[in-house]
Amino acid sequence: MTKTNLVLLHAPSVYDFRQESILYGPVSDVVPSTTVFEMYPIGFTTLAEHLERHGLRVRIVNLAVRMLNDARFDVEKQIRRLHPDAFGIDLHWLPHAHGAIEVANIVKKLHPRTPVIFGGLSATYYHQELMDYHAVDYVIRGDSTEEPLRQLMHCIIEGSEPDEVPNLTWRDGQGRVQVNPLTYSPETLDHLLMDYSYVVRAVARYRDLANFVPFQRWLGYPITAALTCRGCLHNCLTCGGSAQAFREFYGRAKPAYRSPEALAQDIRNIQRFSKGPIFVLGDIRQAGIEHAERFLKAIEGFDGQLMLEFFGPASRDFLQKLGKAAPNFVLEISPESHSEEVRRTFGRPYSNEELEDTIGYALEAGCQRLDLFFMIGLAKQTYQTVMGTVDYCDHLLRRFNKPAERTSYVHPFISPLAPFLDPGSLAFEQPEAHGYRLFHRSLEEHRRALLQPSWKYVLNYETEWMNRGEIVASTYEAGLRLNSIKARHGLVDRQRAEAVEKRIQKAIRLIRQIDDIVGIPDERRRKKLLTALKPQVDAANLSTVCDKRELELPLGLLKLDIPRAALLLLSDLVAKTTRGVRRAVSYPATEGRPRPDFVAEPPLDQGGDAP
């Protein structure tokens, strides 16, 4: 059996979520993950693919999803039987501050001599502080770590010092922390394979789907993402992925784009194994309208469900072209607030008129569904402004949703900026200047905050216009109101709307009960009372201000076809090897002979990777 060189582990947000009684709140209502944030970074697939292309073996283990799916899943047992040269753990999203560090501690306890490598945007931001945790040996910084990771793996395997590896923070022989320059930041994404072919190969090779599943409901709703770029042109106030955050903290002066043709090919390749929707991440128009139109040309005739996000208004002409190229298109727009002042302060300087024109053009061009995302916790936003946003949703639904006439419709969502204001964002870096007050700043403070009994106390901020209590209260009230508006407009059926309403009411009661418990001075009594609440808290954690299924598009019967995809990949490889054709991206480590991709190895649960 070939040795695995690197195992990439994805931790749950709070490691002990199965034991702790924590009301996480609506922190993940508008993303596919649950409150455990079980989705691993898309970068796991590009890291794995890049390393495998250079002859290394990589395995992904999504601990978070395994723990969610099986209450008895034994993390330590799983990690004990893994024996790679190194473990990689993502700390991309700060809400993993607790889980990622805890998993690193477990790895170190069970494999004290195996290096632990951290990476991701939050790991980059907190790289120096991460070196204070004894379980962390290396942090690779930046948004593009494929090549630095390959070089580091080479050093680990050879036993040499990684002083030349770009973007690396590490400890030298004397235990001193070394910070190598953050110089590796490629200008495009065209050197990568971004079509999940690694995942399909690995699932077939290891006969192991369970560890690769990106989020809990994915097998029922296999939505897949295609990435247009790394970085961003914009500077939204609370975003840790803004242009200035990338410049200042992640070593990127300007976005790196995927070429339109490569992006279209990624999408077509994904369609070979999944008939689920494909979400094109990042506004395709960021690189300019000519770039976007090249994409439309390259994707012409695509008959799958294609979701695109727009960072601002679009012209009728562009939407018509989009409708012709990909007739089953769906749009996402985040106006954040109905208040033009709040929206402008956030960094989206367009009017409601422009927004509504865009909605009209999109529906006219055949957009099947247009999701609108509004947020709570913004600068200049009061409790009343939040309610004004809900009223505006009612107006939009009255204006655009005429079910008798249309097959397409508008679907609004409202959710809080939670659990954390992003480190690196303008609001996090200069809170007072933007009307924010921060409660936690360091990694350790965030790690501890994640163990607070309700999301009100986990929140790392409040604003001049709303304190934490008001952010929580306005979220629940907005949720209740929007839910009944959606029921009235037929966007959710009565039964689902009633269930959402009950869940919100329950969450409101629980928040109050937890507030009372938090005030009890005796710590043991506090703990006991919180533990007694756990079953109710778990039930309220499912989704709060909306039903997660509202995010989903109706699917046909055939959604996932991994065996077919594996066969297609295999036949591609055989054809290319026998014809001696080199791929656009070549495979240096295995040149001239077929890659051993389809030699099945035992799944981890059946002793795979044991020594």
Ligand code: B12
């Ligand atoms: C796409 C995206 C998403 C997608 C994620 C798709 C996916 N599976 O990756 C969706 C919509 C699902 C999403 C959800 C969330 N997101 Co988001 N997202 C983005 C966005 C727009 C782009 C990210 C991106 O470009 N990724 C590409 C690159 C940068 O990352 P990558 O390829 O995955 O990984 C590379 C490196 O990060 C690193 N790396 C990552 N992991 C590891 C591990 C190791 C060992 C190593 C060595 C390297 C490494 O190497 C990789 C390859 O080179 C950014 C904003 C922005 N402009 O950056 C926000 C952003 C990353 N998201 C953010 C947040 C807060 C969230 C949520 C927590 C929001 C919420 N409350 O629901 C959730 C978390 C979901 C979960 N984990 O379950 C914040 C993070 C701030 C922070 N520091 O915590 C950002 C910066 C901005 C924002 N507010 O949206 N998000």
Ligand code: SF4
């Ligand atoms: S929120 Fe704004 S700054 Fe952040 S990724 Fe989206 S458009 Fe860019």
